[in-house]
Amino acid sequence: MIDFGYTLTKDRQFDYDHGDFRFLRLVRSIEPSLDVCIGCGSCTATCSASQFTNFNIRKLHTVIRRGDPESIKAELKKCMFCGKCQLVCPRGVNLRNLILAMNRAIEQLG
Amino acid sequence: MGNSVIIIGGGISGMTAAGILVQQGLDVTLLEKENETGGHLARWDRLFPDRRKASEVLDFVKAGLNQVKIVTGVTVTGISKHDYDFTITTRIQHPASSIHSQFSASALLLATGFDLFEARKKEEYGYGIYNNVITSADLEDQFKSGKGILTREGKIPGRIGLVHCVGSRDEKVGNLYCSKVCCVTGVKQAIELKEMYPASEVFNFYMDLRMFDRHFEELYYEAQQKWGVSFIRGRLSECAENPDGSIILKTEDTLTGKPLKMTVDLLILLTGFVPAIGTSAICGMLGLKSGTDGFVNSADSHTSNNSSGVPGVFLAGALKGPISIGEAIADARAAAVQLAGYIKSTTAYND
Numbered sequence: 038m039i040d041f042g043y044t045l046t047k048d049r050q051f052d053y054d055h056g057d058f059r060f061l062r063l064v065r066s067i068e069p070s071l072d073v074c075i076g077c078g079s080c081t082a083t084c085s086a087s088q089f090t091n092f093n094i095r096k097l098h099t100v101i102r103r104g105d106p107e108s109i110k111a112e113l114k115k116c117m118f119c120g121k122c123q124l125v126c127p128r129g130v131n132l133r134n135l136i137l138a139m140n141r142a143i144e145q146l147g
Numbered sequence: 148m149g150n151s152v153i154i155i156g157g158g159i160s161g162m163t164a165a166g167i168l169v170q171q172g173l174d175v176t177l178l179e180k181e182n183e184t185g186g187h188l189a190r191w192d193r194l195f196p197d198r199r200k201a202s203e204v205l206d207f208v209k210a211g212l213n214q215v216k217i218v219t220g221v222t223v224t225g226i227s228k229h230d231y232d233f234t235i236t237t238r239i240q241h242p243a244s245s246i247h248s249q250f251s252a253s254a255l256l257l258a259t260g261f262d263l264f265e266a267r268k269k270e271e272y273g274y275g276i277y278n279n280v281i282t283s284a285d286l287e288d289q290f291k292s293g294k295g296i297l298t299r300e301g302k303i304p305g306r307i308g309l310v311h312c313v314g315s316r317d318e319k320v321g322n323l324y325c326s327k328v329c330c331v332t333g334v335k336q337a338i339e340l341k342e343m344y345p346a347s348e349v350f351n352f353y354m355d356l357r358m359f360d361r362h363f364e365e366l367y368y369e370a371q372q373k374w375g376v377s378f379i380r381g382r383l384s385e386c387a388e389n390p391d392g393s394i395i396l397k398t399e400d401t402l403t404g405k406p407l408k409m410t411v412d413l414l415i416l417l418t419g420f421v422p423a424i425g426t427s428a429i430c431g432m433l434g435l436k437s438g439t440d441g442f443v444n445s446a447d448s449h450t451s452n453n454s455s456g457v458p459g460v461f462l463a464g465a466l467k468g469p470i471s472i473g474e475a476i477a478d479a480r481a482a483a484v485q486l487a488g489y490i491k492s493t494t495a496y497n498d
Contacts, residue, residue, distance in 0.1 A: 049405060049406070050405060050406035050407060050408055051400060051403075051405055051406070051407040051408065051409075052408050053407060053408060053409035053410075054408070054409060054410050069372075072371045072372055072375060073368060073371045073372050074371075075356075075378075076380060076402045095402065096402070096403050099400070099402050099403050100403055102377065103400055103403065103405075103407065128368075
């Protein structure tokens with residue numbers, strides 16, 4: 038292929054029709070409380086890892102629901118598993134189990 | 148004439164007030180511009196948050212109207228006031244001619260309600276252009292018909308979108324205000340669609356979810372937890388039609404800060420409230436003031452919310468702004484009690 042000296046930039050939007058929902062299906066089967074998230078951000082506000090890095094647990098479990106789980110793979114390592122997110126969640130989402138489920142999804146689905 | 152009352156508007160508020168006022172022994176005439184009473188409630192299938200049949204509420208209110216003189220198909224063309232007496236002129240429009248009539252009363256109750264926002268004004272959403280874009284009211288018609296909800300091509304919709312705030316919180320269409328009841332209507336309709344088609348995916352696109360009243364937040368929780376309805380925070384910016392009739396949506400998922408593109412088979416626009424078309428003319432006849440939003444201002448929104456400021460003229464219902472059915476009934480009862488008290492205190496009644 039001829040090198041014209043430029044490349045195509047990948048569109049950064051969520052393309053829901055071509056999303057990867059394998060992660061969502063597995064994570065939801067392990068921890069269905071994910072569904073009642075209202076996106077309030079309490080989890081991220083209290084997160085120890087978020088104080089020092091750009092780790093954002095609210096975003097991570099939102100992107101898997103939008104069919105774009107790629108970014109969670111590197112990000113989840115930043116979680117220290119302290120569980121404060123779960124203590125503050127007003128909807129009772131079991132975040133610690135959710136994080137375990139996301140880790141298991143990464144192991145199983147690559 | 149001393150104990151006669153005219154109510155303008157035969158929706159839920161006007162009918163409720165009429166029922167209370169005849170109980171008080173007053174002589175009540177109800178004027179309605181359409182050929183049937185019932186207003187918007189008559190076309191609704193089920194009500195939030197408990198999804199009871201709208202027809203049950205309508206039957207309850209109509210049961211109190213036996214002694215009310217109901218005049219349908221009339222437009223108010225003039226109102227004049229002399230001392231304690233009002234004279235109202237009306238027109239019945241027939242294809243060949245129009246009939247003018249006159250009514251007299253010692254007090255008036257305005258219950259002219261609201262209109263639904265005309266969704267065609269949000270041209271970027273494609274209502275009236277794309278076949279599979281319908282409004283929340285169209286959906287209620289279809290629920291009521293009992294025939295099931297299908298795309299225009301006759302298919303079960305595999306993916307459905309509901310768009311909140313259509314014509315509300317939108318200065319571009321001139322409506323800065325929130326219509327208040329569309330949020331919970333969207334949640335109710337999402338649940339009803341999932342109940343009908345459990346295998347279909349349902350998405351609500353919202354800016355805020357204003358679950359303001361008792362049991363509303365619980366309904367939202369139920370939609371997520373029991374029915375798997377997905378909520379995406381972002382206002383629909385535009386949509387387009389595919390050759391197969393499906394609709395492509397463009398919105399931002401504001402919780403992740405990324406644009407999102409999605410195809411749906413059916414798109415439902417949750418249209419808001421606008422002031423009823425005839426209300427401003429009636430306000431003009433009586434010298435009543437409306438706000439910048441076009442809804443009628445009461446004498447005091449906290450302490451005298453059923454008084455118009457003109458002695459003998461009272462206000463009930465959604466002509467003052469968006470409200471639910473339950474609120475309309477409570478407001479109409481309050482207005483009726485206040486109006487009855489006025490009649491009993493005027494000299495006209497004691498003559």
